Each structure stands twice: as structure tokens, then as C-alpha cells.
Amino acid sequence: MAAEFDLIRKYFTHPAPAGMLGVGDDCALFPVPAGQTCAVSTDLLVEGRHFFADVEPALLGHKALAVNLSDLAAMGAEPLACVLGLSLPAMNADWLEGFSRGFLALSREYGCPLVGGDTTRGPYICLSITVFGAVPAGQALRRDAGQPGDDIWVSGTLGGADIALQLMQGKLPPEHWRLPGLRGALERPEPQVALGRRLRGIARAAIDISDGLLQDLGHILAASGCAAQLDTQALPAHPGLAGLAPDILLDAMLGGGDVYQLCFTAAPQQREAVLGAATAAGVRLSRIGKLEAGPPGALRDGQGAPLTAQRAGFDHFEG
Amino acid sequence: MAAEFDLIRKYFTHPAPAGMLGVGDDCALFPVPAGQTCAVSTDLLVEGRHFFADVEPALLGHKALAVNLSDLAAMGAEPLACVLGLSLPAMNADWLEGFSRGFLALSREYGCPLVGGDTTRGPYICLSITVFGAVPAGQALRRDAGQPGDDIWVSGTLGGADIALQLMQGKLPPEHWRLPGLRGALERPEPQVALGRRLRGIARAAIDISDGLLQDLGHILAASGCAAQLDTQALPAHPGLAGLAPDILLDAMLGGGDVYQLCFTAAPQQREAVLGAATAAGVRLSRIGKLEAGPPGALRDGQGAPLTAQRAGFDHFEG
Numbered sequence: 018m019a020a021e022f023d024l025i026r027k028y029f030t031h032p033a034p035a036g037m038l039g040v041g042d043d044c045a046l047f048p049v050p051a052g053q054t055c056a057v058s059t060d061l062l063v064e065g066r067h068f069f070a071d072v073e074p075a076l077l078g079h080k081a082l083a084v085n086l087s088d089l090a091a092m093g094a095e096p097l098a099c100v101l102g103l104s105l106p107a108m109n110a111d112w113l114e115g116f117s118r119g120f121l122a123l124s125r126e127y128g129c130p131l132v133g134g135d136t137t138r139g140p141y142i143c144l145s146i147t148v149f150g151a152v153p154a155g156q157a158l159r160r161d162a163g164q165p166g167d168d169i170w171v172s173g174t175l176g177g178a179d180i181a182l183q184l185m186q187g188k189l190p191p192e193h194w195r196l197p198g199l200r201g202a203l204e205r206p207e208p209q210v211a212l213g214r215r216l217r218g219i220a221r222a223a224i225d226i227s228d229g230l231l232q233d234l235g236h237i238l239a240a241s242g243c244a245a246q247l248d249t250q251a252l253p254a255h256p257g258l259a260g261l262a263p264d265i266l267l268d269a270m271l272g273g274g275d276v277y278q279l280c281f282t283a284a285p286q287q288r289e290a291v292l293g294a295a296t297a298a299g300v301r302l303s304r305i306g307k308l309e310a311g312p313p314g315a316l317r318d319g320q321g322a323p324l325t326a327q328r329a330g331f332d333h334f335e336g
Numbered sequence: 337m338a339a340e341f342d343l344i345r346k347y348f349t350h351p352a353p354a355g356m357l358g359v360g361d362d363c364a365l366f367p368v369p370a371g372q373t374c375a376v377s378t379d380l381l382v383e384g385r386h387f388f389a390d391v392e393p394a395l396l397g398h399k400a401l402a403v404n405l406s407d408l409a410a411m412g413a414e415p416l417a418c419v420l421g422l423s424l425p426a427m428n429a430d431w432l433e434g435f436s437r438g439f440l441a442l443s444r445e446y447g448c449p450l451v452g453g454d455t456t457r458g459p460y461i462c463l464s465i466t467v468f469g470a471v472p473a474g475q476a477l478r479r480d481a482g483q484p485g486d487d488i489w490v491s492g493t494l495g496g497a498d499i500a501l502q503l504m505q506g507k508l509p510p511e512h513w514r515l516p517g518l519r520g521a522l523e524r525p526e527p528q529v530a531l532g533r534r535l536r537g538i539a540r541a542a543i544d545i546s547d548g549l550l551q552d553l554g555h556i557l558a559a560s561g562c563a564a565q566l567d568t569q570a571l572p573a574h575p576g577l578a579g580l581a582p583d584i585l586l587d588a589m590l591g592g593g594d595v596y597q598l599c600f601t602a603a604p605q606q607r608e609a610v611l612g613a614a615t616a617a618g619v620r621l622s623r624i625g626k627l628e629a630g631p632p633g634a635l636r637d638g639q640g641a642p643l644t645a646q647r648a649g650f651d652h653f654e655g
Contacts, residue, residue: 038476038478041479041559042411042478042479042480042559043377043406043407043408043410043411043479043542043543043544044375044376044377044407044408044410044411044413044469044476045375045376045377046373046374046375046376046411046471046476047373047374047376048373048374048473049368049373049374051370054365054366054367054368055365055366055367055368055374055468056363056364056365057363057364057365057366057417057419057451057452057466057468058362058363058364058452059419059420059421059452059453059454059464059466060421060454061421061422061423061454061455061456061462061464062456063423063456063457063458063459063462065458065459066423066456066457066458067456087362088362088363089362089363091362091363092361092362092363092365094363098376100376100378100466101378102378102379102380102464103380104380104382104385104462132376133376133377133378134378135378135379135380136380137380137381137382137385137386138382138385139382139384139385139462140382140384140459140460141459143380143382143423143458143462145378145380145421145464145466147376147378147419147464147466149374149376149468150363152365154367157357157363157365159357159361160360160361160362161361223362224362225362240360240361
């Protein structure tokens, strides 16, 4: 048992940055810069539901943190620190080494040190991740801030993670595996933290696409009390999807989850500033539609036809 | 499924306090008072390990939050907000109503609003709770701040939760159930937040007793590089344990977990201030020993004999 705690310490304990108190007391301590508000996001990830037991541990560690950093990005917040809860059927040095390697590499890359946690035994793997960030008071990018007339923008590309998942699940013929980069889109999402930060004061509403473009944009529409028109021709397809049947591609772009790109709105006068932010962050942006006055949540395409994906997006309580 | 999300909303969504952003965006937002540091504690609680599936949901909701508030108390931090991750085999309105009632009642009592969360389906109940607090910069009560010569204090009483657990597990004859108040000590711990706050600037090292007095005091000794002498006659037994065999009682007080009282050290010159803090917080305090120069972690009783509990305290990875 002592040996098991030693493993946890070995792989997860690292010196806390100056000014912070890390693992080893009743609480971790970290400062929040003066004039800034603390932003927090939490996820509970369960084996068999969000990942499979045989997933490469380093990829799981990366993704578990990435999806939470993506929530900070969508608020325009800078990462400050994170904590991790880990329930495992048994201690396994290889698993812990891999998981901590993936987790801590991303934590270092985004300046989000692991300052606390809890480890326990349980019948299957269960992870809880909570991230803290800071955003200047009043400048957070909120879902309810969209206004009719706003442009709708999306970062990066769409559909890659979804098609990779369909291939892994055998829902698409395996010859599509020749398409490059798909698996990385699913397994190694990069949170758009630099873009989110640079959009403060420029964008209005923002969200990260975790459950699918239509569903997540729908959250902006509902919170902002707007309808929207989407130009489906302007949707940025993942470059690995060039040979795919158009209907499968469109559905993946509209309904596919696990994207972790930002969807945000901004006034048309901000187009230059928006593109400048994207250039500075080194991120591709596409302008894909407009918010409109209309029934909150209503979405239509460029021809005015109602827009839906064949799938409604990821449902966390699907059977 | 929509109905299931409605249940979550119904029981857990409540208006965020002024100045905060609660459930419903990518992140929750809460301010940290100027000049204060953010304190954070996280727990992952797993069915079958930390509680049983048939536990009264309101008690589980209470205790899950209480043990985390107890960590804030042990740092001298004031609660600011909390987030909750919940994995459930199925949605059950009765369970959610009970759990949220116990959780939110304590959250209101301690001014620790629930501002965010994550809900998912999983094969058994799994809870993650993360609490945030604030403590003036440099004033947190840390485990490593004890000094030889310090008095050792403990709040409240010891042994009640442990004996209740032994009775529930059939390890003690059932006639002891006539002893009053035991079950409450196990099931409804009250975090010592008011005491922790008032001990800032008075106490040196502090910890909350979750795994047993000897084990948790041992963490202070290890972090502070001290030994200690304990006056076992001064240990405050739970009033419901008056008729118990002395050896069983002593072992429960030294080794029993789930106490959630504070154990702390303070210089002898602070005795009056310590007792004043306890009176102001409405809490009983007992002075139970002294820190000494000596091998870090070494513990002896008033006669100088090495002190151990028959059990080593709760081990989170016990088989």
C-alpha cells in the first residue's frame, strides 16, 4: 500500500510554482491576479462511457485535461492551475507513467500546474478534472452575449474527430483510414486558449464545440435569445475528409462532437480585429453565418431551410 | 433524456449569487477577494468504497460536501463556491431530490454555492466535489508550520464516528447502539469552518482529522519535522462512548477516521487566544499534547512509551 502511494507521488508530485502550494496539505493554494475573476470547469470521465479501458494512457491524460482547458478557452480565461481525482481498479506503474506523462505535458504547455488531487480504488477507471483560470472582471466570453447581426465564426476544422470515431466503431468502411490526421483530431485535441484570450473585448458570445456544432451553437442561440443562419458551404472540413461523400461529411461537421474548436460571435465591424486575433494565435478561422432576430434556437441554411444534423450531438445520458 | 436533464436542472440549478456566474456556461465565474489566495480541495467518492448504494441520499449529499468544507476549515479558508461531478447508473428523482437537498442545505449554511458541475451515466455512483475558498495571502494554516514546544489541540470529540462504523459493520455487539448521537457523528459531520477562520494568526499548523488522529497528526509531524507527546488522558471522548471498554475507546480515538474535527498546534503563549477563538466559534477544544524536537513523526504518550493505534487509520488504497 505504501508502495502504491509512492507510485502516485512518483508520477504526479512535482514542485508547485512559486507563490502556490501544491499537493500535500488539506488544500492547494494559488493566487488569482488582482482585478481578475476565477473561472472554473469540471469534468467527470467514466471508463466505458467517455473512454475505453484499453485507451493509450498518455492520450487519455492529454485529452482529459485538454477538454477542460478548452472550456477555459471558450470563456477567454487564462489557465491558472488544476486538480485531478483518480479512481483505479489497481495501481499499475505503466498506466500511471503514461497517463501522467500525457497529462503533465499538456499542463506544462499551457501553464496549468497540477496542484492537488485525490486517489482511490474503485472497480473501474474514473477521472475528475477541475481547472481554474483567470479572466479580467467583466470580460469573460459568455454564451448569452450574442446579438442579432453578429457574424458566427469557428476556429480550425470540423468533422475529423467524428469520422475517426465512426471508423473506430466500424460505422464507415475501413478504407477511409488512409485519410491522414483523423485519429489525432479525435485523440489529441488542442485547446484554443491563445485564441480565446485574444478574443476578449472583440468577440461577444463563445462556446467550445464538444457536443457538435449545431448543439453547441444552439446553446449560444438559446442563451442569447437569437436565431441563426448558417452557410453550410463555408464550414471548414478537416483536410483528411476530402474524399468523403458530401452528406456524410456535412453531417459530421454539423453533428460531430469532440471537436474542441471555438464557435463564437462578433459584430461585423470586428472582422478585422477577429482575423488579427486568429493570426496572432496562429489559428485558422471561418465565418460560417449570422445571428438573426427570430425564435431562439432556430437554425436555417443559406436557402432558408431548417438545419438539423441526422444526429442531435452527444448526449451525456444516452443509454 | 431531455427529461433526465430536466431532473438535474430541477434539483441542482439555483440562481448564482450576485457577482458569480453559475451553471450553464463553459465555466463558472466567481470573484476572489482582493489580497486573498484561492484555496482548493477535491475529493472523488466511489460507491462501495466511500459509501454504499443504499445510503440515505440526503446524508450522502451532506457528507460529500462537509468533508471538503472541512479541508477549507483546516487551512483557515472561507468557502467561496463549489462544483460537483455526478455519475449515476440511472436518473432517479427521489435519489436526486434527497442528495441535492442534503448537499444544498449545507452549501447554503456555509455560503458555498454550487456554481458548476458535470453529470454522466456510469455503472455505479461516483461523485467528485471540488470546493474553493479564500484565505488572506500568507495566513493559511499549513501542515508544515508546527514548531517544537507548540501545544497540540483538537476540536470537538473523538471516537464517535468510528464506533458507529464498527457497530454498523457488526464488529461491536449491538447493545452499544443505545449510546446516543453516534450515528450522527458518522453521518452528519459538521465542518469546523468558523474555528479555522478564527485560528488564523493564532494557530501554527493545522489539519482536519479524516483518517484518524494519529495518522493525521503524523502528517503535521512529518511536514513540520517534529516529534510529539500526547496526553491520552486528555483526549476528548464522544459523550456517547461513556460505557465503552477503555482499550476499545482509546483505539477509536487514536485510530478512528471520519472525525472532521481540527487538530492544530499553537505556541503556549497563545492559549488564551486559542480558547477565545473556540468560544467565539462555539466549539469545544482540548489541549492534548505538545510538539517536541525529535525524530520527525515519533509519537509517545505521557509516560514516554511509543504510541500507536491498533489500526493505522484509513488507507485509500486498502484492498
